[in-house]
Amino acid sequence: MKVRDIGEQGLLERLQRFCPPEIIGDDAAVLVTKPGESLVVTTDVLVDGVHFSEVTTSAEDAGWRAAAANLSDLAAMGATPLGITVGLGLPGEVSVSWVEELYQGITQCLQKYNTSIVGGDVVRSPVITLSITAFGQAHPHQIIRRNQAQVGDAIVVxxxxxxSRAGLELLLHPELGQNLTQGDYTALILAHQRPQPRLDVLPILWEILSDSIPQGRKNPAPTPPIPPSPHPPLSPSPPLPISGMDSSDGLADAVLQICRASGVGAVLESTQIPLPDAFNYWLTKEKALFNALYGGEDFELVLCLPKQPAYALVQKLGKRAAIVGTITSGSKVILHDQNAKNPDQVLTLGRGFQHFGF
Amino acid sequence: MKVRDIGEQGLLERLQRFCPPEIIGDDAAVLVTKPGESLVVTTDVLVDGVHFSEVTTSAEDAGWRAAAANLSDLAAMGATPLGITVGLGLPGEVSVSWVEELYQGITQCLQKYNTSIVGGDVVRSPVITLSITAFGQAHPHQIIRRNQAQVGDAIVVxxxxxxSRAGLELLLHPELGQNLTQGDYTALILAHQRPQPRLDVLPILWEILSDSIPQGRKNPAPTPPIPPSPHPPLSPSPPLPISGMDSSDGLADAVLQICRASGVGAVLESTQIPLPDAFNYWLTKEKALFNALYGGEDFELVLCLPKQPAYALVQKLGKRAAIVGTITSGSKVILHDQNAKNPDQVLTLGRGFQHFGF
Structure with a gap:
């Protein structure tokens, strides 16, 4: 059965089962926000043949990845999700089951993070186009911006x-995986197909920052009858000593963007960057480092904060998290090798995988 | 200069001047909502050749119309706008000036209603695709839904x-306008190119409904320290005696959708439907009525409310607003002619201009 066989109304009716019933049937969806929280909004457009392809991405995976990318943007801002809208452009010859699998992938990802589709639009288009807008909420003083990195901050991943990049290469060229264990092969493929936005980091981060802030900067208990916030009470100023973004366009890009926005530089220690286990025996050091710096779509968080809470954060997150460098004065982002075998490199924007180029 | 000549980064930098400076440069935009307000969200996808065309729509008009359609959805829910995100898919050969004119049209419309672009995405696509998501806020007890129409309610347009439909036909076939005055010709074209979402109706509506509600249903003054709401204090239950939606898919569609959602019927008086002045001398009565019922994209509000506040609303809105019918028991929507020259007609969904069909 093709999309053209059932039309817009028929398709919308089938897709309603992926949405909470209370949002169906009005001109817009209504969401309840917590009092005093700011609204955080992000949007992504994905086009068939540009951002996903049948060769490497099933409909379910395309849906998961699109939802994950938007939730990762919310996590990068310090926001917890309220919901997403899905705008879908479809050629008439697309099968209805493909569309249902796409929505299945989207809702699987959203359910894992306790959120849902709250609205959408389905229209005819010569090319499959998926436009997702995600909304979250954040305490106004717990918003993570790019432009707050301070000299001396530790850089945490x-x-x-x-x-994710390695997984994509394996999907395109399975023969590259001959020397991989089955477990490592599967882990790399899953990293590409089912990336995990790091919303789990936020409550840990707020707890650590609340502990590390001098008592004088904490507020007294909030005055009733304002409902208690789920976040620790924090002073309205100065803001939290944190800066960051996600690594959707690569680790190098994230550090460079934060440094540019904050007017600072950085030194990255190449040996400190956590790599997938398989990279130790499967890739050269150069290729492993290239994937880590420029591969993109790992959807981890790159956070700059003072050394003490940075250590505490890495300890709480476990061995895969790490301090990978330090914020410096100046404007250069330098890649240093502790083993001193390689000279320092200056990193620049635009060396990575440019999937948005016109 | 083509989009491909400057790439995504170059284009984004040029488009930043259409956005407030504080939203630039993070993974997501941060909006401040009023305490106690609900968040209202709506999304639309528009595709070149399906929803707009160079024959009838300049880039500026396409931008205005897309913004207006989304703001109209907010108005239809009783919400005032907070901002929109713009997702744009573009072929490399589109000229940069076309994109700038599109954004010019979007921001012209938004500025008129005191709101702005708060985020977006620009990607490569084989077809121009414009995806807009609009956010608004509404008092939780002043949300206008489709499913609250009551037997005996007056239907206000x-x-x-x-x-708008007449304007589209004139753009496609200018020769049809030979007998129109210049003023009427321009008014019809503008109705299509520059529709006006009826956000102006909301404060008038809240004032009238606040006056018309029995004192026992009003709250006492809100208790401090909750900040005073700009809306009149209203009881949490029962909800406001109002139902409605916008007429983006035609007046007949709006009445039918409201009746279906509310489990009621309606009688519309064909002679009471306000028509453009030009229709009196330019179109047959049948064609005039067809345009009014099925033309679509007029972006007016269709509201069902008790007779007394309905009269007050029409009086406040001026002569172009009118009571066009009554909500009845049953499920049929009947078109009646007071002059009794024509038999009653039963209106059905799907007779209109189906621009979303696959």
Missing amino acids: TGVHGA | TGVHGA
Whole structure:
């Protein structure tokens, strides 16, 4: 059965089962926000043949990845998700089951993070186009921005880098995986097909930052009858000593963007960057490092914060998290090798995988 | 200069001047919502050759119309706008000036209603695709839904119907306009190119409904320290005696959708439907009525409410607003002619201009 056989109304009716029933049937969806929280909004457009392809991505995986990318943007801002809208452009010859699998993938990812599709639009288009807008909420003083990195901050990454790019290469060229264990092969493929936005990091981060802030900067208990916030009470100023973004366009890009926005530089220690286990025996050091720095789509968080809470965060997150460098004065981002075998490199924007180029 | 000549980064930098400076440069935008307000979200996808065309729509008009359609959905829910995100898919050969004119049209419309672009995405695509998501806020007890129409309610329309469709036909076949005055010709074209979402109706509506509600249903003054709401204090239950939606898919569609969602019927008086002045001398009565009922894209509000506040609303809105019918028991929507020259007609969904069909 093709999309053209059932039309827009028929398709919308089938897709309603992926949405909470209370959002069906009005001009817009209504969401309840917590009092005093800011609204955080992000949007992504994905086009068939540009951002996903049948060769490497099933409909379910395309849906998961699109949802994960938007939830990762919310996590990068310090926001917890409220819901997403899905705008879908479809040629008439697309099968209805493909569309249902796409929505299945989207909702699987959303359910894992306790959120849902709250609205959408389905229209005819000569090319499959998926436009997702995600909404979250954040305490106004717990928003993570790119432009707050301070000289001396530690640079924390929340997990391994390079796995998604390696997974994509294995999907395109399975013969490259001959020397991989089955477990490592599967882990790399899954890293590409089912990336995990790091919303789990936020409550840990707030707890650590609340502990590490001097008592004078904490507020007294909130005055009733304002409902108690789920976040620790924090002073309205100065803001939290944190800066960051996600690594959707690569670890190098994230550090460079934070440094540019904050007017600082950085030194990265190449040996400290957590890599997938398989990279130790499967890739050269150069290729492993290239994947980690420029591969992109790992959807980890790159956070800059003072050394003490940085150590505490890495300890709480476990061995895959690490301090990978330090924020410096100046404007250069330098890649240093502790083993001193390689000279320092200056990293620049635009060396990575440019999937958005016109 | 083509989009491919400057790439995604170059284009984004040029488009930043259409956005407030504080939203630039993070993974997501942060909006401040009023305490106690609900978040209202709506999304639309528009595809070149399906929803707009160079024959009838300049880039500026396409932008205005897309923004207006989304703001109209917010108005239909009783929400005031907080902002929109714009997702744009573009072939490399599109000229940069076309994209800038599109954004010019979007921001012209948004500025008129005191809102702005708060985020977006620009990607490569084989077909121009414009995906807009709009956010608004509404008092939780002032949300207008489709499923609250009550038997005996008056059906109010906030302006003339049929003008947008007539304007589209004039753009496609200018020779049809030979007998129109210059003023009427321009008014019809503008109705199509520059529709006006009826956000102006909301404060008038809240004032009238606040006056018309028995004192026992009003709350006492809100207890401090909750900040005073800009809306009149209203009881949490029962909800406001109002139902409605916008007439983006035609007046007949709006009445049918409201009746279906509310489990009621309606009688519409064909002679009471406000038409553009030109229809009196330019179209047959049948064609005029067809445009009004099925033309679509007039972006007026269709509201069902008790007779007393309905009269007050029409009086406040001026002569272009009117009571066009009554909600009845049963499920049929009947078109009646007061002059009794024509037999009653039963209106059905799907007779209109099906621009979303696959």
